[in-house]
Amino acid sequence: xxxxxxxxxxxxSILVVSATHAEAKYVPPGARLLVTGIGKMRATAALTRALAxxxxxxxxxxxNIGTAGALHDHHAGxxxxxxxxxxxISATELRAMGYPIVDRWEVPDGDGSVLxxxxxxxxxxxxxxxxxxxxxxxxxxxxxxxxxxxxxxxRCQLVKVVSxxxxxxxxxxxxxxDGAARLLGxxxxxxxx
Numbered sequence: 670x671x672x673x674x675x676x677x678x679x680x681x682s683i684l685v686v687s688a689t690h691a692e693a694k695y696v697p698p699g700a701r702l703l704v705t706g707i708g709k710m711r712a713t714a715a716l717t718r719a720l721a722x723x724x725x726x727x728x729x730x731x732x733n734i735g736t737a738g739a740l741h742d743h744h745a746g747x748x749x750x751x752x753x754x755x756x757x758i759s760a761t762e763l764r765a766m767g768y769p770i771v772d773r774w775e776v777p778d779g780d781g782s783v784l785x786x787x788x789x790x791x792x793x794x795x796x797x798x799x800x801x802x803x804x805x806x807x808x809x810x811x812x813x814x815x816x817x818x819x820x821x822x823x824r825c826q827l828v829k830v831v832s833x834x835x836x837x838x839x840x841x842x843x844x845x846x847d848g849a850a851r852l853l854g855x856x857x858x859x860x861x862x
Contacts (some may be wrong), residue, residue: 670719681726685857686716686733688810691846695854701726705810708788709755712813720821721757731823733814735854736832736846747852748806750827751779752779755812756800757787774815776827784827786812788807806831828856 679699687693688711696702705715707738720728739745760772782847785804789799800807811827818825830849 683819684719684728684731686712686731686810686814687791688712688735689846691843692736692850692853694847694850696734697854697858700857705798706808708789708811709786712810713817716814716817717820720817720823721732728821728823730826731814731818732826732828732857733811734828735810735830735859737808737809737811737829738797738833739795739831740785740804740807744805745831745857748782748784748829748831749778749780749805750782750784750811751776752782753784753786753788753811753815753827754804755816756785756804757789771813771816774812774819774825776815778826778827782806784808784811784829786810796808796811828853 675794678725678751679697679701679716681701684701684703685696686705687696688705690704693702693704700795703715703719705712716731723738737748753776758770758772760770763770782805783803786801786809789807790809791800791807806829808829815825830852832849
């Protein structure tokens with residue numbers, strides 16, 4: 670977990686959340702930043718600690734920035750998903766057994782795209798094709814951020830930049846992340862987050 674100091678140009682009630690320092694490299698100085706680590710568990714734990722911290726500024730908006738794999742070949746650039754689904758939980762089966770599992774969150778002010786989120790790193794064409802039937806993008810933290818924000822009754826926004834095609838190219842993520850991080854930083858600077 671990492672936080673940056675506040676500067677007056679940025680709203681301290683907005684918490685920018687990123688999985689990695691690489692994705693957050695160009696977050697404007699002074700923005701309130703939380704780096705959680707990769708995956709749902711790490712994102713859930715770090716964001717829960719941050720929102721439950723009584724000494725932290727009150728948070729009205731969590732902005733989850735990061736990279737995503739495109740599940741369709743025509744997807745590129747920056748997306749603001751309207752829906753995030755948890756793709757690696759057996760929600761249908763658990764609900765059938767009587768356990769009310771939530772695995773889908775609506776995100777206000779999105780662009781209509783759907784983000785599938787889970788701890789599985791998607792680089793297999795069969796898995797990609799399966800996910801593409803109900804989603805546009807794939808990442809590893811979005812659903813955790815949406816889940817925790819909803820639990821704390823805090824508004825959430827997801828901002829994802831396509832870094833790869835959720836295929837064998839995904840293994841080149843370390844060399845692709847810098848360009849995506851620049852787009853994310855520019856988007857935040859334009860909005861004064």
